[in-house]
Amino acid sequence: MTDIADVLLVHGGTPLEGEIRVRGAKNLVPKAMVAALLGSAPSRLRNVPDIRDVRVVRGLLQLHGVTVSAGEEPGELVLDPTRVESANVADIDAHAGSSRIPILFCGPLLHRLGHAFIPGLGGCDIGGRPIDFHFDVLRKFGATIEKRDDGQYLEAPRGLRGCRIRLPYPSVGSTEQVLLTAVLAEGVTELTNAAVEPEIEDLICVLQKMGAIISVDTDRTIRITGVETLGGYTHRALPDRLEAASWASAALATEGNIYVRGAQQRSMMTFLNTFRKVGGAFEIDDAGIRFWHPGGPLNAIALETDVHPGFQTDWQQPLVVALTQASGLSIVHETVYESRLGFTSALNQMGAHIQLYRECLGGSACRFGQRNFLHSAVVSGPTKLQGADLVIPDLRGGFSYLIAALAAQGTSRVHGIDLINRGYENFMAKLESLGAHVELPGQDGEADEAAADGDAASVAVA
Secondary structure: OOOHHHEEEEEOOOOOEEEEEOOEOOOOHHHHHHHHHHOOOOEEEEOOOOOHHHHHHHHHHHHOOOEEEEOOOOOOEEEEOOOOOOOOHHHHHOOOOOOOHHHHHHHHHHHHHOEEEEOOOOOOOOOOOOOHHHHHHHHHHOOEEEEEOOEEEEEOOOOOEOOEEEOOOOOHHHHHHHHHHHOOOEOEEEEEOOOOOHHHHHHHHHHHHHOOEEEEOOOOOEEEEOOOOOOOOEEEOOEOHHHHHHHHHHHHHOOOEEEEEOOOOHHHHHHHHHHHHHOOEEEEOOOEEEEEOOOOOEEOOEEEEOOOOOEOHHHHHHHHHHHOOEEEEEEEEOOOOOOHHHHHHHHHHOOOEEEEEOOOOOOOOOOOOOOOOOOEEEEEEOOOOEOOEEEOOOHHHHHHHHHHHHHOEOEEEEEOHHHHHHOOOOHHHHHHHOOOEEEOOOHHHOHHHHHHHOOOOOOOOO
16 A cells, blocks of 8 residues: 555646755765764764765664764764774664665775675665675775675675776766775775766765875776775765756756755756756856746757766756657667666656667667667657656656656656655755645645645645
């Protein structure tokens, strides 16, 4: 039976207008929290969003003896790792399936305790994200890994030593694993074909503040000279560029106007170029970026996702919703996750015309070519979207369904909205502030009746 609290009724057809704020990046903050484990003194992390991934990592840190408390300002955490200890396997396992972050505890726990236990991992189902990369990396540092029924048990009987590592693909998670392990490993670690996303750079800034020695070359090579001890840090997390782009796509798809306070130009330059090519307008000031639909038809485009500095895969799904309203044929080639275009089937049920292909339809071949994955799409528009029953498949796909429901005529019932809480802070309150007509079923005993009648009256969401 569906949890009624995990369903949202969305009455579409109203432009989103107003202001929202984005705080620290989901792809940085939990990792910076893990980095605090490496220190011999407390750390202060600011601009922390209230999202599920943060709560999961907070719980895991506390299980290992780290004291986590609120700081002096809103969104500030103080993390004290001076009493790190082993955690109960059953307690750790209680977090299994809720996040993929636990894998990044391996290096820090091996340094602090000499062993680590990692339960089964969750995360979004958007294609293969094998943890073999992580374990291969840890073995090169000298870790031994024993597979058990309830997870993986790791030890470092001779300590961890620097090494040379070349990633087969510039994986963000594997790069983070190397950084968090190498900073206290004996000797020098050289990582080639590394990820260089802004969140990686910000994590490097955190580690450098703690006393790490890390250099980044222009050819995706990162060199880490291990040190004996690290201290704490004080750091303000960079804003979430992925959430900012999601709201920008929502403004475009609903013909709205949204000011995203906290959004920064530097980390969004590739997205901003594409947003302008599609026909969206934006204005940048010191505090954020305003995104709006300037009127008139949107433009079809050809788009390929790629690792940074390319067009981020997390930007793709929300923008595809806007492309259903563009005139002509848009081509989208997904090169990062082989199954990320699966969310388009629901858009077609709403009236979109999207055809998926196994061939690489972008300007260059990718690693999914000839492997039978539907990783390219042709979007024909503009099409009128109609309300529908939607089941959220993953974080970005879920927000994309929300955008589609807001842009559609009629009422949509969106199931699984709790998944959006993984990466979007207070998204319900933000929708309300933008004038979205949304409600929870059964609220005041009226929502189900309103949905049946097609009533688009707005119900305030706290």
